[in-house]
Amino acid sequence: MIExxxxxxxxxxxxxxxxxxxxxxxxxxxxxxxxxxxxxxTTMRIITGYMPxxxxxxxxxxxxxxSDAIEAKKRTGYLPETxxxxxDMSVRDYVTFVARIKxxxxxxxxxxxxxxxxxxxxxxxxxxxxxxxxxxxxxxxxLAQALIHNPDVLVxxxxxxxxxxxxxxxxxxxxxxxxxxxxxxxxxxxxxEVSQTCSRVVIIAxxxxxxxxxxxxLTARLRGSETMYLQVAAPGADVTPALSxxxxxxxxxxxxxxxxxxxxxVDCEQGRDVRRELAATVVNHGWGLLELRPMxxxxxxxxxxxxxxxxxxxxxxxxxxxxxxxxA
Amino acid sequence: MRNVITxxxxxxxxxxxxxxxxxxxxxxALLFGYFFASLVxxxxxxxxxxxxxxxxxxxxxxxxxxxxxxxxxVIVLFVMPMITMRTYAEEKRSGTMELLLTSPxxxxxxxxxxxxxxxxxYAVMLAVTLIHVGVLFIYGxxxxxxxxxxxxxLLLMGACFISAGLxxxxxxxxxxxxxxxxxxxxxxxxxxxxxxxxxxxxxxxVISHLSITEHLDDFARGIIDTKHVIYYLSFIVFGLFLTxxxxxxxxxxx
Numbered sequence: 001m002i003e004x005x006x007x008x009x010x011x012x013x014x015x016x017x018x019x020x021x022x023x024x025x026x027x028x029x030x031x032x033x034x035x036x037x038x039x040x041x042t043t044m045r046i047i048t049g050y051m052p053x054x055x056x057x058x059x060x061x062x063x064x065x066x067s068d069a070i071e072a073k074k075r076t077g078y079l080p081e082t083x084x085x086x087x088d089m090s091v092r093d094y095v096t097f098v099a100r101i102k103x104x105x106x107x108x109x110x111x112x113x114x115x116x117x118x119x120x121x122x123x124x125x126x127x128x129x130x131x132x133x134x135x136x137x138x139x140x141x142x143l144a145q146a147l148i149h150n151p152d153v154l155v156x157x158x159x160x161x162x163x164x165x166x167x168x169x170x171x172x173x174x175x176x177x178x179x180x181x182x183x184x185x186x187x188x189x190x191x192x193e194v195s196q197t198c199s200r201v202v203i204i205a206x207x208x209x210x211x212x213x214x215x216x217x218l219t220a221r222l223r224g225s226e227t228m229y230l231q232v233a234a235p236g237a238d239v240t241p242a243l244s245x246x247x248x249x250x251x252x253x254x255x256x257x258x259x260x261x262x263x264x265x266v267d268c269e270q271g272r273d274v275r276r277e278l279a280a281t282v283v284n285h286g287w288g289l290l291e292l293r294p295m296x297x298x299x300x301x302x303x304x305x306x307x308x309x310x311x312x313x314x315x316x317x318x319x320x321x322x323x324x325x326x327x328a
Numbered sequence: 329m330r331n332v333i334t335x336x337x338x339x340x341x342x343x344x345x346x347x348x349x350x351x352x353x354x355x356x357a358l359l360f361g362y363f364f365a366s367l368v369x370x371x372x373x374x375x376x377x378x379x380x381x382x383x384x385x386x387x388x389x390x391x392x393x394x395x396x397x398x399x400x401x402v403i404v405l406f407v408m409p410m411i412t413m414r415t416y417a418e419e420k421r422s423g424t425m426e427l428l429l430t431s432p433x434x435x436x437x438x439x440x441x442x443x444x445x446x447x448x449x450y451a452v453m454l455a456v457t458l459i460h461v462g463v464l465f466i467y468g469x470x471x472x473x474x475x476x477x478x479x480x481x482l483l484l485m486g487a488c489f490i491s492a493g494l495x496x497x498x499x500x501x502x503x504x505x506x507x508x509x510x511x512x513x514x515x516x517x518x519x520x521x522x523x524x525x526x527x528x529x530x531x532x533x534v535i536s537h538l539s540i541t542e543h544l545d546d547f548a549r550g551i552i553d554t555k556h557v558i559y560y561l562s563f564i565v566f567g568l569f570l571t572x573x574x575x576x577x578x579x580x581x582x
Contacts, residue, residue, distance in 0.1 A: 011581070048430040051579050073432040084427035086338075088345035100334040101431045145427070 001026045001183040002047060002153060007056035009042050009207075016042045018207040019056070024200075026152075029179040031198030031215075032187035033303060039207040040187040041081060044155050047185065048078040061152045074103055077151035077182075081158050083142025087131025091122055094130050095144050102149035112148055120144040120174070136167045143174070154178060156186040160193060172197050191303055203303065227295040228266045230278060233288035235260030242281055248272040265295070331433050335441020339415070340448045348410065349449055356407050357456045363399040364460045367392060388470045393461075394548040397478045400457065401541050404450075404486055405514050411449055412493025413507035415442045416575075420501045435575050439568055443490055450486045454479065474550030481547025484560035488540055489514060491567025498574040514540075 002024040009017040017039040024030045034040050046053045049065045049072055058065045063072040086094055095117060099109045117123045120140045125133060130141060139162065146154055159175065160168045168190075176197050178184055188194060194201050195215040203211040203218075211218060232239060239262055243252045251267040268274045275292060282289045343349040371392045378386065386392075419425040428438055464470050492513060497506040521536040536542045540563070543556040 045426075050426055050429050070432045070434070073430060076430065078426070078430045080423060080426045082423045084422070084424040086342060086424060087422070088342050089338075093341070097334065097338050098427065098431075101331060101428070101433055103432050106330075 001028075001061055002185065003057075003059045004043070004047065005057050007043065007046060007058060008054050009039070009046060009051075010054045015207055017046070017053075020204065020207070020209050021056075022202050022209060022212055024183055024185060026183055027180045028200060029175065029184040029186070029198045031194035031201045032185060032204065033191070033194060033201055034187075034204035038204045040204060041157055043204070044078075044157050044185065044187060047153075048076050048155050049073050050078075074149065075152040077146035077149065077154045079139075079142045079146040079154075079156045079159055081161070083138045084145070085130035085133075085138060085141060087129065089130055090127050091130060091133070091141055092117070092126040094141065095148060098145045099148045104149050112150070116144045116148050119147065121170075135162045136164065139163060139167075139171070143171075147178075152183060154182045154184045156184065158187055158189065160188065160190060168193075226268055226272075228268065228275065228278065229291065229293050229295045230264040230266065230282070230289070231291035232262045232264060232282055233260055233290055234262050234282075234285070237285065237287065239264060239282075239285075239287070242285055243278065246274060246277045246281060248274050248277075261290070331437040332441045332444065335428075335433075335438055336444035336448065339442055339445025343411075343445070343449050348414070349452075352407055352410055352449070353453050353456060356403055356453050359403045360400060360457055360460070363403075364396055364457075367396050367399070388464065388468050389474045389550070393464070393470060393475060393478065396460075397482060397548055398541075398544065400454075400482060401485060401518075401544055404482070404489065405518055406511070407453070408450070408486065408489040408493060408514065409507045409510035411446050412490055412497055413503050413510055414497065415446060415494055416498040416571075417500055417503045417506045421503075429579065435572050439494065439571050439575070442494060443487075443568060446490045446494070447483075447487055450490065451483065454482060454486075471550070474548070477547045477550050477552055478544075480552065481544050481556070484547075484557065484564075485540060485544055488560055488563040488567065491564045491571070492517075495567050495570040495574060498571050498578070517541075 004023065005021050007017055007020045008015065020039070020043060022030075032040050032043070042051075045051050047058050047060065047065065049069050052066050060072040061075045063075065065072040086097075089097065092113065095113045096109060099112055100106075104112050114123075117126060120143050122137060122140050122144055125137055125141075128137075130138070133141065139159065143156075143159065146156070156175070160171050163171060172193060175184060175186065179197075179199070186198070198215060201211070201213060201215055201218060202209055238254075240252050240254050243249065243254075243264065243266060248269045249266055250269060251265075253265045255263045257263055266274070266278065275294075279289055279292060371386065371388070374391065375386050416425075419428065461470075461475060465472075493506075493510045496510045496513065497503075500506050500509075517538070517540040519539075521532070521539040521542055523535060525532055527535060537559070543559050546553050546556055
């Protein structure tokens with residue numbers, strides 16, 4: 001549904017997006033992850049036809065967003081980072097206005113407006129001015145605006161930013177429902193959101209795609225080592241040397257807490273189960289073993305390891321586009 | 329065309345949803361009323377001082393209506409920046425530009441919509457003066473044709489100001505900057521012929537041709553000269569063209 005090929009965007013000498021390629025199938029929900037300034041918004045703005053690319057092509061439902069812009073825009077709904085509302089317009093007037101400029105046929109406008117306001121739960125605010133809405137309602141009106149012409153493709157730039165926890169859950173549900181009928185591209189900072197709503201993730205850093213995969217695969221693939229978490233009651237004792245001595249353990253990180261409790265993270269070689277040795281060592285030293293469990297590498301850790309500059313090279317198979325230019 | 333009308337309606341709606349339209353029209357009416365009253369008073373004095381039979385009576389069209397509407401052009405000069413300064417600057421600041429530019433609209437449709445919206449507000453503003461003209465028709469017998477041409481002239485002149493104002497507004501995110509620059513440009517276009525005298529006859533002709541209000545004189549006399557109509561129309565088209573270029577280049581720069 002969306003084909004992004006060798007997309008680059010330069011502002012003078014600064015490269016915001018550098019040779020980004022990915023594609024999104026019909027009905028798929030694609031998560032777009034990356035730190036601030038990574039080029040997420042720029043990429044989204046190019047997909048929606050807000051700005052042209054310096055190089056590369058983007059097609060939406062077979063229409064090039066630059067040479068066939070009007071047709072592509074008819075099939076795209078876009079919610080920018082700040083909902084593009086006119087503060088002096090009432091919610092109903094605003095959604096009606098958007099319906100008209102998005103090319104909804106005149107006699108369908110009223111019906112579409114009603115349906116979309118119902119779907120996004122803003123009907124109760126229909127006569128309120130957009131400028132007087134709470135952040136949550138503004139976001140929903142923004143979503144209504146993006147949905148009004150029933151587009152094939154929805155591009156949502158941080159759709160849950162600034163919402164309260166209940167609203168976030170509602171927004172996620174709505175987005176999940178939208179997948180299937182629409183192709184959705186969403187960017188976010190909230191990582192659990194990606195594993196909950198997205199079928200695929202694109203991680204972008206410094207303008208380049210560093211990983212494209214499903215959230216589960218990414219988690220599994222990037223677990224280069226296994227990490228165990230222990231909590232031990234060992235007043236006055238130094239646990240690090242004793243644990244480091246166990247065969248197969250590569251790193252021990254101990255952090256002393258209150259009442260002689262020590263929280264320990266232990267990295268060990270992959271595929272090697274050291275839980276028995278760990279337990280035995282703790283007990284033999286007369287310490288109390290309060291907790292011992294394997295730690296899964298969270299999406300957060302993956303995100304950090306992929307997007308932090310000095311984290312070293314990401315695993316080769318996870319990095320189709322990370323090449324020399326990043327360090328140039 | 330439907331898109332142009334939709335945008336124009338939205339522009340007009342937003343003028344009237346905010347205090348802008350009411351303040352602009354209200355104070356325009358106040359200033360115009362003052363000028364009108366003082367000129368009527370002056371005209372009355374002149375008429376009374378004339379000895380009967382010494383010549384034709386004062387022509388109400390030339391001696392009163394002409395000067396009144398030349399004064400309108402001065403008020404418009406002050407008022408128009410307030411109308412145009414927000415057109416693009418506000419959209420850029422509030423992020424609604426993203427909505428317009430990602431909708432299936434062409435730049436030309438957006439520009440024409442905004443242009444017609446501002447022109448609509450200006451027309452409403454001018455319509456207020458019909459009351460005063462109506463008073464003249466009740467107590468005097470002016471000719472209506474020169475009045476019609478002066479309205480045509482004022483509409484064309486206002487449209488010029490709007491096209492220039494749109495362009496300036498499209499250059500910045502800041503309404504105050506847009507307003508101040510627009511005002512300075514309008515004022516310069518108005519007084520540019522003062523400088524003309526020091527450039528010799530040819531220079532003066534060229535410079536006074538550039539002056540935006542100079543072209544209004546003939547309309548006030550009831551003359552529709554194609555020279556002036558073409559000046560105004562080409563000014564409008566040029567202003568809108570510059571706006572289109574500015575919006576497009578903004579898009580590339582991001």
